[in-house]
Each structure stands twice: as C-alpha cells, then as structure tokens.
Amino acid sequence: MSTTSTLLSPELLARLEKMELISRKIFRGRMKGERRSRRKGQSVEFADFRNYVPGDDLRFIDWNTYARLERLFLKLFLEEEDLHFYALIDASASMGFGDPTKLRYAQQLAAALGFIGLIRGDRVRIETLGQRGSAHSPVFRGRRNAWRMFEHAESIEPGEQTSLAAGVKNFCLRNSGKGIVVLLTDLMDKAGFEPGLRYLLAQQMDVYVVHILSTEELHPELTGDLRLVDCEDGDEAEVTVTGPLLKRYHQTLAAFLESARDFCTRRGMVYLAANNQVALETTITDYLARRGLVR
Amino acid sequence: MWPTWINMLGWWQWAILLAVPPAIISLYFLKLRRRPVEVPSTYLWSRTIEDLHVNTIWQRLRRNLLLLLQLILLAILILALLRPAWRGQKLIGHRFVFLIDNSASMNASDVAPNRLDDAKRRAAALVDNMASGDVGMVVSFADTARVEQMLTGDRAALRRAIESIRPTNRPTSMVEALKVASAQAAGRHAAQPADEKSEQIVPAETSPATAYILSDGKFAPVSDSSLGLLKPIFLPVGGESPSNAAILVFQTRPREKLENWLQAFAQIKNFGTQTIRADVTLRRDGNLIDAEDVSIGPGETQNVVFDVGEMDEGVLELAVGARDRLAVDNRGWVAVNPPRPAEVLLVTPGNEPLELALGTRSAAKLANVAVRPPTFLKTQEYAAAAAGVHDLVIFDRCRPETMPQSNTLFIGNVPTEPRWSLGERVDVPQIIDSDPSHPMMQWLALDDVLLWEGRAVNPGPGGSVLIDSDAGPMLAIAPRETFQDAAMGFLLVDVENGESVSRTNWPIRPSFPMFVLNTLTYLGGAVQERGGQSVRPGQPFAFEAAGPVGSVTVVGPDGRTMRPTVVRPGQYQISTTEQLGAYEVRVGGKPVSRFAINLFDPNESDLAPRPAISAGVEQVAGQSGWEAARREIWRPLLLAALAVLVVEWLVYNRRVGM
Numbered sequence: 001m002s003t004t005s006t007l008l009s010p011e012l013l014a015r016l017e018k019m020e021l022i023s024r025k026i027f028r029g030r031m032k033g034e035r036r037s038r039r040k041g042q043s044v045e046f047a048d049f050r051n052y053v054p055g056d057d058l059r060f061i062d063w064n065t066y067a068r069l070e071r072l073f074l075k076l077f078l079e080e081e082d083l084h085f086y087a088l089i090d091a092s093a094s095m096g097f098g099d100p101t102k103l104r105y106a107q108q109l110a111a112a113l114g115f116i117g118l119i120r121g122d123r124v125r126i127e128t129l130g131q132r133g134s135a136h137s138p139v140f141r142g143r144r145n146a147w148r149m150f151e152h153a154e155s156i157e158p159g160e161q162t163s164l165a166a167g168v169k170n171f172c173l174r175n176s177g178k179g180i181v182v183l184l185t186d187l188m189d190k191a192g193f194e195p196g197l198r199y200l201l202a203q204q205m206d207v208y209v210v211h212i213l214s215t216e217e218l219h220p221e222l223t224g225d226l227r228l229v230d231c232e233d234g235d236e237a238e239v240t241v242t243g244p245l246l247k248r249y250h251q252t253l254a255a256f257l258e259s260a261r262d263f264c265t266r267r268g269m270v271y272l273a274a275n276n277q278v279a280l281e282t283t284i285t286d287y288l289a290r291r292g293l294v295r
Numbered sequence: 296m297w298p299t300w301i302n303m304l305g306w307w308q309w310a311i312l313l314a315v316p317p318a319i320i321s322l323y324f325l326k327l328r329r330r331p332v333e334v335p336s337t338y339l340w341s342r343t344i345e346d347l348h349v350n351t352i353w354q355r356l357r358r359n360l361l362l363l364l365q366l367i368l369l370a371i372l373i374l375a376l377l378r379p380a381w382r383g384q385k386l387i388g389h390r391f392v393f394l395i396d397n398s399a400s401m402n403a404s405d406v407a408p409n410r411l412d413d414a415k416r417r418a419a420a421l422v423d424n425m426a427s428g429d430v431g432m433v434v435s436f437a438d439t440a441r442v443e444q445m446l447t448g449d450r451a452a453l454r455r456a457i458e459s460i461r462p463t464n465r466p467t468s469m470v471e472a473l474k475v476a477s478a479q480a481a482g483r484h485a486a487q488p489a490d491e492k493s494e495q496i497v498p499a500e501t502s503p504a505t506a507y508i509l510s511d512g513k514f515a516p517v518s519d520s521s522l523g524l525l526k527p528i529f530l531p532v533g534g535e536s537p538s539n540a541a542i543l544v545f546q547t548r549p550r551e552k553l554e555n556w557l558q559a560f561a562q563i564k565n566f567g568t569q570t571i572r573a574d575v576t577l578r579r580d581g582n583l584i585d586a587e588d589v590s591i592g593p594g595e596t597q598n599v600v601f602d603v604g605e606m607d608e609g610v611l612e613l614a615v616g617a618r619d620r621l622a623v624d625n626r627g628w629v630a631v632n633p634p635r636p637a638e639v640l641l642v643t644p645g646n647e648p649l650e651l652a653l654g655t656r657s658a659a660k661l662a663n664v665a666v667r668p669p670t671f672l673k674t675q676e677y678a679a680a681a682a683g684v685h686d687l688v689i690f691d692r693c694r695p696e697t698m699p700q701s702n703t704l705f706i707g708n709v710p711t712e713p714r715w716s717l718g719e720r721v722d723v724p725q726i727i728d729s730d731p732s733h734p735m736m737q738w739l740a741l742d743d744v745l746l747w748e749g750r751a752v753n754p755g756p757g758g759s760v761l762i763d764s765d766a767g768p769m770l771a772i773a774p775r776e777t778f779q780d781a782a783m784g785f786l787l788v789d790v791e792n793g794e795s796v797s798r799t800n801w802p803i804r805p806s807f808p809m810f811v812l813n814t815l816t817y818l819g820g821a822v823q824e825r826g827g828q829s830v831r832p833g834q835p836f837a838f839e840a841a842g843p844v845g846s847v848t849v850v851g852p853d854g855r856t857m858r859p860t861v862v863r864p865g866q867y868q869i870s871t872t873e874q875l876g877a878y879e880v881r882v883g884g885k886p887v888s889r890f891a892i893n894l895f896d897p898n899e900s901d902l903a904p905r906p907a908i909s910a911g912v913e914q915v916a917g918q919s920g921w922e923a924a925r926r927e928i929w930r931p932l933l934l935a936a937l938a939v940l941v942v943e944w945l946v947y948n949r950r951v952g953m
Contacts, residue, residue, distance in 0.1 A: 094336045095335075096335075188335060190338055214335065224330060225330065227331045228332055229333045231333050231334065231335060232336065237341050256342070
C-alpha cells in the first residue's frame with residue numbers, strides 16, 4: 001500500500017484492511033437475493049425463512065426442509081449490493097474544540113470507515129453539513145482512490161454555519177439512495193438535534209450517529225466567575241462555576257446524552273457516544289464493531 | 296423621641312470605618328468582572344442555568360443581594376458603634392421586693408378591672424424592666440404576709456408568682472410584710488454557710504433592696520417595723536375618691552324587756568364624696584324580712600334598726616344595695632345561736648350567800664349550778680368532772696389535788712399551781728382599789744364592803760389583781776393554759792363552833808349578786824351573746840362543741856365542709872375563715888351553732904387614695920418607681936447584625952448551591 005496519510009496511521013490501515021462494512025437492512029421479499037454476488041468465494045448470505053406463496057421463485061425453496069417437514073419454505077438472503085457509504089461530518093465551529101479536535105476525530109473516523117468501504121469495493125462519499133444543496137462531493141470507489149479520499153477528508157475545515165437540521169436536510173435531498181450513513185457530530189444545536197435526525201429517519205438508510213464530545217464538554221475545567229462565549233453564535237452565559245454548579249452541569253450532560261441515545265434507539269438508529277480521548281482504533285474495532293457497523 | 300448618641304471612635308478611626316463601604320462596593324464590582332471563556336457551545340451551560348433565569352428581576356436582585364446585605368451589616372455595626380440610646384427609665388437599685396397588697400380593699404373596681412389586677416399588671420411591668428443580673432422577690436400581704444417567690448433573677452418565675460396572687464377579704468397590715476421583706480431581701484440575716492456541707496461561712500449580705508409597695512395604703516401606720524436596708528417606694532393603687540358605702544357594724548340585741556325579741560342594729564357609712572342612696576335589706580335565713588331606703592351623705596354614718604322578732608337561732612344577712620366600687624363590704628351577717636347556760640360546779644361545805652346569789656333568776660338563766668361537798672373531790676366522779684365537763688368550778692374553802700380542765704374560782708384559797716402563793720391571815724384588811732376595767736369587776740361599787748379577815752392571794756407573774764387591799768391582793772386572776780383561775784383571799788362565810796358566821800358584809804351589798812353574775816358571764820364563759828360572734832376574715836375562730844372528735848364539722852358560706860382542728864377535747868378551732876358569710880358548726884351532721892365572718896373594717900372600706908404611707912419611721916410618699924436612664928440599643932443592634940450575617944451566609948450558600 002502506497003497510500004500515506006496523516007489522518008490514519010499505517011498500523012491502523014493494516015488493521016482496517018481486514019474489516020468490512022455491514023448493512024443491517026434486510027430487504028425482505030422484494031430483493032430476494034436476485035443479484036448474484038460480485039465477490040467470489042462469498043456466497044449469498046442467508047438471513048431467514050418464510051412460507052412459500054404461489055409465484056415465488058422455485059429456486060429459492062429450501063428442499064432440504066421440504067424433505068424433512070413436507071412443507072415449502074423460501075430462503076431469504078441479505079442484500080448483497082455494493083454499499084453506498086456516506087460519512088456526514090458536522091464541520092461547525094464547535095467541532096474545532098478539543099485535542100485532538102472533535103472535527104479531526106470525525107475526519108479520522110470518516111476516513112477509516114471510508115477506507116474499509118473502499119477496500120471492500122463500496123461506494124464512499126464524505127460530506128459535511130455545510131455543503132451547498134447541489135454541490136456533490138466526489139464519490140470514491142476502489143482502493144486506489146484511498147489517498148484522494150483522505151485528502152478530501154482532511155480538507156474539511158471547521159466554521160460552517162449551518163444548523164444540524166438544515167445540513168441533514170440538504171444531505172438527504174442530495175442523496176436519496178440506500179446505504180449506510182454515519183453522522184459525525186457533537187449534536188450541539190440550540191434548536192435541538194431531533195429535527196435533524198428525523199430527516200435521516202425518512203431515508204431508507206442504515207443510520208449511525210456518532211456523538212463526539214471533547215473533554216472540555218465532558219469534564220470542563222472551569223472555575224470562578226466566567227462569561228462563557230459560544231464560539232458559534234457568540235451567545236453569552238454568565239456563570240459562577242462552583243462544585244454544585246458543576247454537579248448540575250454533569251447532570252444536564254448526562255440527561256443530554258441519555259436523551260440522544262434514547263431518541264436514536266427508539267427510532268432504529270445506532271447511537272454511539274464517542275470521546276476524543278479514546279483511541280480511534282478502539283472506537284472502530286471495539287465500539288462500532290460491537291454495534292454492528294463493521295466486522 | 297430622638298435617640299441620643301455617644302461617639303465611640305476618633306476621627307481617624309471613623310475615616311477608616313467609612314472607607315469600608317466604598318471598598319466593599321469596588322471589590323464587588325471587581326469581582327463581578329467575569330472572565331470571558333470561549334466554549335464550544337453554551338447549549339449545555341444554558342440548560343444548566345436555565346432555571347436560574349426564570350425570574351430575571353429576582354436574579355438581578357440576587358446578584359446584588361450579597362452586596363446589599365454586606366452594606367446593611369456594616370451600617371448596623373456603625374450604628375452600634377455610635378451607641379444610640381433613648382431616654383428611658385429603669386428600676387431603682389438591683390434588688391427588689393415587690394410587695395403586693397391583696398387585702399379586701401384591693402377588690403375595689405375603681406380601676407379596671409380591679410385594684411389588685413392593676414397592681415399585678417404594674418408589678419409585672421416592673422419585673423419586665425428588671426435588668427439582667429437584678430434579683431427580685433414577690434410578697435403578697437393582707438393582715439399576714441406571704442412570700443410568693445423567693446429572691447431570684449428568674450423573671451418568668453417572678454411573673455408567675457405575681458400572676459398567682461389571689462384577692463382576699465382580709466384587712467391590711469404592713470408590719471409582717473415589711474419584716475419579711477427586710478429579712479429576706481435586704482440581707483439583714485446573719486452569716487450562713489454557703490451550702491449545707493461546707494463549713495465555710497459566707498459573709499452576710501449587706502446589699503440594700505428596694506421595696507416596691509403596690510397598695511392602696513389602707514392600713515394602720517406601721518410604727519415598729521424596722522425597715523433596715525429596705526428602701527420603700529410606695530406606688531399607690533386606686534382611682535380618685537371612689538364611691539363606697541360600707542357596713543361597719545351589724546349586731547343584734549334583745550329588745551328591752553322582751554328577752555326573745557331581737558333587734559338588728561347596723562351602722563352604714565358612706566366613704567365617697569357623693570350622696571349614696573341605697574336600699575338596705577335584711578334577710579333571715581335567706582328570706583327577706585325587712586328593707587329600708589337610706590340616703591347617706593358623703594362621709595356620713597347612718598344607723599339602721601330593724602325589728603327581727605322572736606328568733607332563737609339562724610342567720611341574719613344585711614345587704615346594702617348600693618352600686619359602689621367595693622362589693623365585699625356591702626353585706627354583713629349575724630349568726631344567732633340558741634342560748635346555752637354555763638355548767639357550774641360549786642364545791643362547798645355550805646355557803647348560803649353564794650348559793651342564794653347563784654339561785655337568782657338572772658343567774659339561773661346564765662348557769663346550771665351543781666353543788667357538791669368537799670369530799671366529792673376524792674371521788675372518781677370528780678376525776679371525770681375535772682376532764683372538762685364544767686365551764687366553771689368554784690372551790691369554797693377546799694382545794695383539789697389536780698386542777699380541773701375548766702375555769703376556776705377559789706374562795707379562801709389559791710389554785711394548786713406553783714405560781715400562786717397565799718399570804719398570812721390579816722385582820723380587817725382595807726379594800727384600797729379594784730380594777731373596774733376587768734369584765735369581772737364591771738359596775739361594782741366596793742366602797743361599802745368590809746372584810747373581817749383575809750389572806751393575800753398573789754397570782755405571780757402574768758396574773759392581775761382585781762381587788763387590792765392594804766394587806767395585799769384580795770382577789771386576783773391568772774391564766775392557766777387556756778383557762779382562767781381566780782382566787783379570793785377572804786371567806787364569805789365560815790363555820791365557827793358549828794355555826795355559820797359571816798366573814799364579810801359583801802353578800803348583803805348590792806354589788807355581790809352583780810359580781811356573781813359577772814363571774815358567771817366571764818369565767819362561766821357561757822353566755823354567748825345571742826347575736827353570736829363576728830370574726831374578721833382570716834382570723835382563727837375557736838368554739839366549743841360536744842361530741843366525738845370526728846363528728847364535728849364546719850360548713851362554710853359556699854357549702855364547703857371543713858374539719859376544724861382540735862385544741863383539746865371539746866374545743867375546736869377553724870382557720871379557713873377567708874370567706875365572708877355565716878359558718879355553721881355541725882356535730883354529726885346537725886347544726887349546733889353558727890358564727891359569722893364580716894369585714895367591718897373602716898380602713899378597708901375607705902377607698903380614698905392615700906398619697907403616702909408611713910413605713911417604719913419614714914413617711915413614704917407615693918412616687919414614681921423609675922429613674923431616668925439611657926436605654927441603649929447596641930445589644931439588639933449587634934444581634935441584628937448577627938442575623939444579617941447569617942442571612943448573608945445562607946444567601947451565599949444558596950447561590951453557590953444553584
């Protein structure tokens with residue numbers, strides 16, 4: 001592999017090469033495994049059975065079961081189309097905080113997941129919320145485009161002034177197809193994150209929300225009488241930071257995380273709260289793998 | 296009323312102090328300049344402090360509340376340093392005795408609700424004004440004094456003691472109250488051990504005490520009471536010459552020549568300054584029998600006489616229906632008892648003149664006389680009789696081994712008592728003098744009485760001589776326990792050669808039967824006046840009643856049954872005579888006699904205020920119980936500062952807690 005990138009270390013890339021993206025969506029009945037696999041040696045993936053109804057393709061009848069039970073069952077298969085993988089990065093000013101910045105962490109995550117997709121021949125597209133309505137970002141496909149994808153990911157700068165809802169809406173308008181979308185954001189939208197996420201719901205996509213928070217938000221080290229200035233809209237909040245207030249802040253934060261998790265889980269989205277202090281490798285190979293995005 | 300100030304600080308100290316408020320304000324503004332910090336989003340912070348912004352006015356106020364509290368605290372401290380004070384009053388001295396009169400006159404309603412409550416209220420006000428460290432005691436007094444609360448610094452206890460004082464119907468006397476007060480409070484008592492165990496002697500306290508006398512001054516001047524270290528302050532209680540009519544005398548007497556016909560006699564005085572018209576009603580055992588309208592001018596006395604009619608026993612009640620300021624003196628009672636003749640025992644070998652005198656109709660009415668010979672003294676019967684059956688025993692020319700439990704009259708001898716001594720026989724002693732003030736000698740003219748012979752009877756200390764002669768006392772009387780023993784040094788008759796001969800011409804003089812009647816009345820003690828006895832409230836009443844000890848009871852005017860104390864067999868005494876009215880003595884439930892408790896005290900009934908009383912040798916004018924004093928308020932100010940400090944602390948904590 002000749003690709004070099006500051007985003008991802010070679011060791012991580014080596015590790016990622018062995019992984020693949022998984023779509024949880026099973027297209028029952030409609031697709032019925034009509035497509036043959038493009039990848040050799042990897043047969044159609046079995047998913048489930050269902051009762052035979054007249055008109056079904058006889059090729060998918062499970063004859064072994066018929067022999068045993070004298071009833072006709074149809075075998076169902078997972079979608080085996082080439083996947084559309086979208087990484088949607090929130091590049092607002094607030095993402096520029098943290099060490100590494102949350103945006104950097106998001107870029108790394110997007111690049112890593114995209115790299116996995118490229119390896120497996122999936123279509124990979126990395127977009128930001130602030131992109132103009134019609135401005136498509138390039139689609140990457142194939143391993144040789146990996147460096148271009150890294151470059152594209154790295155070129156994203158913080159400071160976009162789009163709200164979460166508007167950004168997601170634009171994204172949905174641009175990309176109406178199916179696939180996997182990973183939203184990388186801190187969900188810090190004064191209007192609330194719910195409208196934005198609802199747009200994604202409407203898409204028939206496999207939605208992953210990676211909620212990236214920095215140490216400044218998780219464990220703010222502030223004391224005294226402060227005037228907190230919002231980096232995005234310049235809003236000010238005067239606080240006297242004391243032990244009890246911090247306790248209260250943590251309660252609010254926990255409630256915020258919980259509400260986001262709850263919102264996503266209820267609507268079939270996969271939610272992951274990520275911390276920019278956790279190694280990227282751990283996040284991907286452990287957390288995301290456990291949530292079934294990669295394998 | 297503006298406060299007065301005392302400057303406690305010099306100018307440079309003030310300069311420092313006054314520099315503090317601007318310093319606080321500037322510090323506060325310094326503190327308020329918040330450090331700006333850029334954060335990814337104020338989203339979470341805003342949500343955290345969201346509820347703090349619910350009420351922005353309160354929020355703004357809160358923001359400045361600490362500053363405000365600090366400034367208030369400082370202002371209070373500065374104020375306290377100026378020692379503001381109002382012109383106030385304080386009690387005189389540090390040890391106080393509150394002498395509160397609860398006698399009958401204090402029931403007067405000329406000040407609302409009555410004088411006693413007014414006195415109690417004023418005493419409580421005095422107690423409230425005691426400074427910390429002051430001690431006081433509470434004494435209530437009528438004719439006796441009662442320590443309601445010993446010397447203490449506990450103001451609540453003093454107030455309780457004052458509150459517990461109840462009105463009485465008793466007359467007033469300051470003597471005991473002042474004695475108690477000066478002994479208890481003014482530290483006149485001798486040195487005493489610090490406590491029971493230690494031998495150490497605490498030196499006698501010599502601190503003077505102030506006696507606040509809350510009274511209407513209705514008592515006789517006190518002459519012998521030594522005030523000692525007591526400084527009396529008289530606080531007169533009562534209004535301006537209130538109207539009051541009072542019964543001063545209420546008696547019955549037999550109508551002339553009609554022995555059983557009773558007349559009731561009453562004396563009513565108007566102590567007020569205006570003419571009083573009142574109807575006077577007389578009730579016999581509760582039934583109205585007569586009434587009369589009287590009109591009494593100011594300061595005048597009116598006599599009222601009612602014909603009661605035949606009456607052997609019962610209760611007469613006189614009521615003056617005047618609307619005046621003191622109710623207790625508007626009613627009077629007379630208890631009429633059936634006459635009871637005295638039981639007299641005459642022990643004589645034969646005494647014709649005496650027996651004749653005892654046998655007159657008048658004497659027979661007064662006494663039942665039994666005559667026994669001297670040999671009777673040796674019998675068992677006498678021993679029984681000596682135990683108190685008789686009211687009077689007359690020993691003529693004889694003498695018992697033991698004195699009987701009754702009054703005695705010895706003729707030609709002296710009682711068997713060590714105090715008495717008998718002189719040598721003297722021929723023809725000359726009567727020099729007699730004591731007409733003694734009840735036994737009343738109305739006796741002894742000028743024409745000759746004695747042939749006689750022996751001086753010396754009654755010893757405590758006795759009194761009734762007839763004195765040139766040879767010594769011829770008739771004397773002396774007390775023995777509760778009895779009276781009289782001894783006559785001359786014989787009335789004697790036996791000479793078997794014949795009875797006179798030894799004096801007294802029996803044929805008119806004064807002799809008179810003397811016998813006096814003796815029966817006085818020593819026989821029997822002839823109680825038909826119109827029973829009247830006792831002043833609170834005084835013990837002694838009476839005789841025959842019957843088993845347990846069966847004698849006294850029923851008060853309110854129907855309450857009381858048990859009298861036994862003085863000796865047949866003699867009782869009752870001390871719970873607080874209530875005015877007629878009392879009934881019962882034996883085995885049957886009424887046997889009555890007595891009445893009446894106020895009849897012009898001192899108590901005269902409600903006119905007295906400007907001064909004389910206590911000890913001093914004239915104590917009614918005066919203010921206060922002396923001018925600065926009432927400083929720096930103490931409450933400091934307490935307020937402490938409270939502000941606590942509030943500030945709470946606010947700060949709460950603010951941080953948000």
